[in-house]
Amino acid sequence: ELNAQLAQLKKKEGAIKQSIKDKQAQAKKFQKQIDDIIAEEIRKANERAAKEAKGKANTNTKSDKMALTPSEKVLSTTFSANKGKLPWPVERGVVSSSFGKHASAVSDQVTVTNNGIDIATTENAVAQCVFEGVVVSVVKPSATNIGVIIRHGDYFTVYSQLDEVCVNRGDKVKTKQTIGKVHTDRTEGKTEIHFELRRGTETLNPSQWLAK
Numbered sequence: 001e002l003n004a005q006l007a008q009l010k011k012k013e014g015a016i017k018q019s020i021k022d023k024q025a026q027a028k029k030f031q032k033q034i035d036d037i038i039a040e041e042i043r044k045a046n047e048r049a050a051k052e053a054k055g056k057a058n059t060n061t062k063s064d065k066m067a068l069t070p071s072e073k074v075l076s077t078t079f080s081a082n083k084g085k086l087p088w089p090v091e092r093g094v095v096s097s098s099f100g101k102h103a104s105a106v107s108d109q110v111t112v113t114n115n116g117i118d119i120a121t122t123e124n125a126v127a128q129c130v131f132e133g134v135v136v137s138v139v140k141p142s143a144t145n146i147g148v149i150i151r152h153g154d155y156f157t158v159y160s161q162l163d164e165v166c167v168n169r170g171d172k173v174k175t176k177q178t179i180g181k182v183h184t185d186r187t188e189g190k191t192e193i194h195f196e197l198r199r200g201t202e203t204l205n206p207s208q209w210l211a212k
Helices: 002-052 070-081
Strands: 094-097 100-103 111-114 117-121 126-128 133-142 145-152 155-165 178-182 190-199 202-204
Touching: 002 133, 002 145, 002 155, 002 190, 070 145, 070 155, 133 155, 145 178, 178 190
Parallel strands: none
Antiparallel strands: 094 117, 100 111, 117 190, 126 178, 133 145, 145 155, 155 178, 155 190, 190 202
């Protein structure tokens, strides 16, 4: 009987590891989409700046740094000044997976790399924008996952694991404006939003920016 139970546990552990691998593959695909979208935003901004500067030698359209308009510079500076004071992307919740490389919460034998944070929240929770900005993309990395990328000057916030969204590319959004509904995984019985913060191509730890 003990041998049978052990075999069952090993089978379950294998299924969990496979599930984690599948989710990591989906996350990797989504990260590639985010990287491409942000790189394109930087390219377009720098191309616009080059045209305005009429091809001055010091303007590099392939730079990782983003050229900003005067109003975008103000927005970026204001965003930066709110480090540690930004509202959370959901009204209530707890961080269920932290930023960076660490052991999986499911199995300490599996390592995960998180480019943002995951926040466990309540069923039917809505996602909200943490700062005013412009929606640059709405993407769907999987059948049960919609992501929204919002630009704030040269900062970008990413909200994913959404069931539905109520914004479109090009929309101007305000702080705490609802952007969608957080997905609930019925199999695992949890509701989580994935949230990322970038400055240009640099990945930042959102926990250092959100209000304590």
